[in-house]
Amino acid sequence: MNKRIARLGAVFTALFLLLTVNLTYMQFFAADSLTARPENIRPLLNDKRIKRGDIISADEVVLATTKKSADGYKRSYPKAEIAAPITGFYSHKYGRAGLELTFDEYLSGQTKVSSIDDYIKRLLGREAPGNNITLTINIELQRTAMRALGSKKGAIVALNPKTGAVLALASRPSYDPNEVDSHWAELSKNPDGVMLNRALQGRFTPGSSFKIITAAAALQDNVTTVDKIYDASSTVKIYGGKVTNYEGKSYGKLSFAEAFAKSANTVFAQIGKELGGAKLVDMAKSFGFADKIPFDLPTAQSRIPAASQMDDLEVAWAAVGQGRIQATPLTMALAGAAVANNGTIMQPYVVENIREHDGNTVYEHRPSTWQTPMSQTTAETIKSLMEKVVSEGTGKAARIDGVQVAGKTGTAEVGQKKPHAWFVGFAPADNPQVAVAVIIENGGVGGSVAAPIAREIILSALGKQR
Amino acid sequence: MFLALNIANRLLVKEADPYLLPFAALLSGLGLLMIWRLKPNLATAQSMWILAGTIAALIALVAVRRYQWLKEYKYTWAILGILLLFSPIFIGVERGGSKLWLVLGPFTFQPAEMAKLLFVFFLAAYLEEKRELLSISTRRAFKIWLPELKHLGPLIVMWLMSLVILVLERDMGTSLLFFGLFLAMLYVATGRPMYVTLGSFLFVAGATACYFAFSHIQTRVDIWLDPWMDPSGKGYQIIQSIFAIASGGLAGTGLGLGHPTLIPAVQTDFIFSAIAEELGLLGGTAIILIYLLFISRGLHIALSATDNFGRLVATGLACVFALQSFTILGGTTKLIPLTGVTLPFISYGGSSILMNFILLALFLAVSAKRDGAGE
Numbered sequence: 001m002n003k004r005i006a007r008l009g010a011v012f013t014a015l016f017l018l019l020t021v022n023l024t025y026m027q028f029f030a031a032d033s034l035t036a037r038p039e040n041i042r043p044l045l046n047d048k049r050i051k052r053g054d055i056i057s058a059d060e061v062v063l064a065t066t067k068k069s070a071d072g073y074k075r076s077y078p079k080a081e082i083a084a085p086i087t088g089f090y091s092h093k094y095g096r097a098g099l100e101l102t103f104d105e106y107l108s109g110q111t112k113v114s115s116i117d118d119y120i121k122r123l124l125g126r127e128a129p130g131n132n133i134t135l136t137i138n139i140e141l142q143r144t145a146m147r148a149l150g151s152k153k154g155a156i157v158a159l160n161p162k163t164g165a166v167l168a169l170a171s172r173p174s175y176d177p178n179e180v181d182s183h184w185a186e187l188s189k190n191p192d193g194v195m196l197n198r199a200l201q202g203r204f205t206p207g208s209s210f211k212i213i214t215a216a217a218a219l220q221d222n223v224t225t226v227d228k229i230y231d232a233s234s235t236v237k238i239y240g241g242k243v244t245n246y247e248g249k250s251y252g253k254l255s256f257a258e259a260f261a262k263s264a265n266t267v268f269a270q271i272g273k274e275l276g277g278a279k280l281v282d283m284a285k286s287f288g289f290a291d292k293i294p295f296d297l298p299t300a301q302s303r304i305p306a307a308s309q310m311d312d313l314e315v316a317w318a319a320v321g322q323g324r325i326q327a328t329p330l331t332m333a334l335a336g337a338a339v340a341n342n343g344t345i346m347q348p349y350v351v352e353n354i355r356e357h358d359g360n361t362v363y364e365h366r367p368s369t370w371q372t373p374m375s376q377t378t379a380e381t382i383k384s385l386m387e388k389v390v391s392e393g394t395g396k397a398a399r400i401d402g403v404q405v406a407g408k409t410g411t412a413e414v415g416q417k418k419p420h421a422w423f424v425g426f427a428p429a430d431n432p433q434v435a436v437a438v439i440i441e442n443g444g445v446g447g448s449v450a451a452p453i454a455r456e457i458i459l460s461a462l463g464k465q466r
Numbered sequence: 467m468f469l470a471l472n473i474a475n476r477l478l479v480k481e482a483d484p485y486l487l488p489f490a491a492l493l494s495g496l497g498l499l500m501i502w503r504l505k506p507n508l509a510t511a512q513s514m515w516i517l518a519g520t521i522a523a524l525i526a527l528v529a530v531r532r533y534q535w536l537k538e539y540k541y542t543w544a545i546l547g548i549l550l551l552f553s554p555i556f557i558g559v560e561r562g563g564s565k566l567w568l569v570l571g572p573f574t575f576q577p578a579e580m581a582k583l584l585f586v587f588f589l590a591a592y593l594e595e596k597r598e599l600l601s602i603s604t605r606r607a608f609k610i611w612l613p614e615l616k617h618l619g620p621l622i623v624m625w626l627m628s629l630v631i632l633v634l635e636r637d638m639g640t641s642l643l644f645f646g647l648f649l650a651m652l653y654v655a656t657g658r659p660m661y662v663t664l665g666s667f668l669f670v671a672g673a674t675a676c677y678f679a680f681s682h683i684q685t686r687v688d689i690w691l692d693p694w695m696d697p698s699g700k701g702y703q704i705i706q707s708i709f710a711i712a713s714g715g716l717a718g719t720g721l722g723l724g725h726p727t728l729i730p731a732v733q734t735d736f737i738f739s740a741i742a743e744e745l746g747l748l749g750g751t752a753i754i755l756i757y758l759l760f761i762s763r764g765l766h767i768a769l770s771a772t773d774n775f776g777r778l779v780a781t782g783l784a785c786v787f788a789l790q791s792f793t794i795l796g797g798t799t800k801l802i803p804l805t806g807v808t809l810p811f812i813s814y815g816g817s818s819i820l821m822n823f824i825l826l827a828l829f830l831a832v833s834a835k836r837d838g839a840g841e
Binding site for chain 2: 001002004005006008009012013015016018019020022023024026027028030031034035037039040041042045046
């Protein structure tokens with residue numbers, strides 16, 4: 001009989017071990033997928049219990065905070081649609097976007113249990129509120145940028161070229177993150193894409209603003225010099241096709257510097273042909289066209305076709321910034337910043353530091369170099385070319401008394417619609433404090449539409465009254 | 467109060483098993499803690515029940531110190547057990563779809579809990595007496611040994627009884643428990659796997675027939691197979707249990723920091739889900755292992771018992787305990803179809819607590835006799 005009792009014991013042991021195996025599966029291997037199921041309201045209940053940290057601008061204005069309501073904690077955005085391109089939104093129902101998404105773990109303070117100490121704290125129910133995030137954004141400049149765009153579709157990026165600190169990140173149309181829960185359907189289905197951050201994720205044909213990159217490639221490779229004379233008549237024939245100047249203008253003979261200032265396409269087409277696709281594409285890649293730009297917010301990748309995918313005509317058009325090239329406003333702002341900062345692009349960032357609720361710093365940004373697309377000499381040369389654009393070329397509308405502004409306009413042709421208006425620049429030229437990229441979608445000519453807006457931004461950034 | 471019980475234990479039954487009482491104290495203490503956290507207004511009642519349980523255990527210990535007298539009344543136990551088991555059909559009240567409760571003044575009472583113990587007594591006594599007969603008198607048919615037809619009587623009776631519980635009281639858990647208990651004891655007593663095979667076959671046949679005949683059983687099984695088909699209706703309880711367990715993770719959310727109250731009946735049948743959520747895989751596994759240890763101590767007592775009756779009583783008690791805890795642990799973790807039974811010592815519920823403390827006392831009584839049996 002004893003043998004049979006022992007056998008019975010073995011059966012029970014097997015059954016209970018099966019229980020532990022099943023429990024391990026549920027709590028360890030399948031836990032995340034089960035928690036993510038839409039029927040599960042636990043994540044939502046947990047969220048409502050957490051006091052998320054604040055998002056604060058560099059000038060100490062609260063952009064996102066948490067308020068207590070009868071139903072638990074609720075997120076509030078005092079600057080509404082002005083700061084929406086940066087803060088994004090946080091909704092119990094519809095998820096999160098912007099910094100609310102990328103810095104979710106810090107804001108919620110809900111990092112996974114990493115130590116015995118954490119576990120004890122958790123057992124005791126002492127959960128700290130989330131961390132506060134301080135940004136590099138200057139809310140005054142941000143407001144200026146959003147107002148400058150007004151009802152126009154477009155984007156503005158302003159940053160400090162010496163550190164990579166982003167000062168303003170504007171995108172229109174925008175939305176009020178406070179209304180995400182109540183107006184989700186209209187916001188998410190809006191045909192103009194109000195929730196798309198054009199400054200980081202909008203891809204546009206760069207047009208002539210891309211000539212900064214073409215110039216960098218040509219000067220770096222000694223294909224041209226500032227004084228080299230080109231034929232700048234209205235049309236240039238390239239392998240059975242042609243490249244034309246904007247509105248068919250003919251400039252006669254121009255030096256390279258003059259061609260840059262007047263944005264003569266035919267000259268750049270010749271330079272592109274001479275330079276070749278490979279070198280042009282390589283230079284674009286070192287300006288950040290190769291990958292998504294690493295950033296504190298989600299970015300899209302700027303695009304340029306591989307050299308092998310382009311014939312000579314397309315290379316010539318690419319040198320002018322037309323064709324299958326697509327750039328995000330952030331990429332173009334960094335191109336301006338590269339020239340401003342002696343050929344070096346600093347890693348762009350928007351989060352300056354992260355502090356726990358008791359002031360303890362958990363993260364602090366340290367400026368670092370991201371790309372060095374050109375030498376200091378080349379950067380100096382392009383800087384002088386860009387100064388000329390503003391002082392006597394297409395970018396005169398960006399001129400400021402007493403401040404030397406450097407820039408490049410762009411009028412990107414996009415088929416039947418009005419062209420995109422671009423301005424990429426920085427100021428003051430001798431000691432750059434701010435680099436800026438402005439794009440107005442289908443806004444018209446860069447020099448007359450985007451340049452005045454850039455002027456406003458530069459004025460505000462340099463702390464001058466309009 | 468555990469101290470008092472322990473002292474009494476030491477005085478009354480020397481040489482008793484030293485592990486069982488601490489296990490019971492640990493489990494019922496944890497249960498009380500969880501009930502306090504889940505349904506604070508029930509905590510006082512539960513602590514009263516635990517107190518009552520220890521007193522009942524004390525009385526039982528005094529009464530069954532020389533447990534051999536139990537076997538003299540085996541038919542009394544059987545009749546009493548059947549009466550208790552079936553009384554709710556006639557005079558009981560229905561709760562949560564099952565008819566299991568009797569109302570006695572201010573208390574409601576689940577007679578099936580007590581019937582489990584009585585059946586252990588009966589079966590132990592009956593099998594001790596008849597085991598020779600049951601294991602020897604077999605005849606050959608179709609090249610396999612079959613017991614004589616008249617000895618199959620008890621098997622058939624038990625089978626029918628299980629089905630009656632299943633059908634009339636709508637209680638799958640108890641039905642399974644009684645039949646499983648019977649088969650396990652029959653096997654241990656006679657050593658004929660034939661009984662187990664035949665019994666299992668009968669049970670599967672009966673259960674299958676019930677699956678097709680009764681919609682509530684069909685629903686249970688369907689929910690087990692795919693709870694997601696009706697997540698807010700029929701599958702709600704088990705899905706909430708799964709979510710609770712999943713959110714516990716390795717270390718749990720911490721006591722009071724989970725959301726176990728989302729699960730209906732969390733303080734009774736689903737208390738393990740709350741433990742798994744708030745104490746995690748570590749806590750949950752610890753609980754499962756404590757149950758396994760309790761069972762292994764029970765079987766150890768059975769092995770060390772010096773007489774067959776004691777051996778069978780201890781085996782039966784271990785079976786009741788094992789089957790009951792496995793049924794509900796497996797049910798809440800979706801390992802097997804869910805049947806509503808309580809988790810011994812931890813779940814809220816007076817009848818369950820009382821029954822388990824008496825079970826504990828019986829184990830102690832049997833374990834104590836191992837040295838004195840020769841006297």
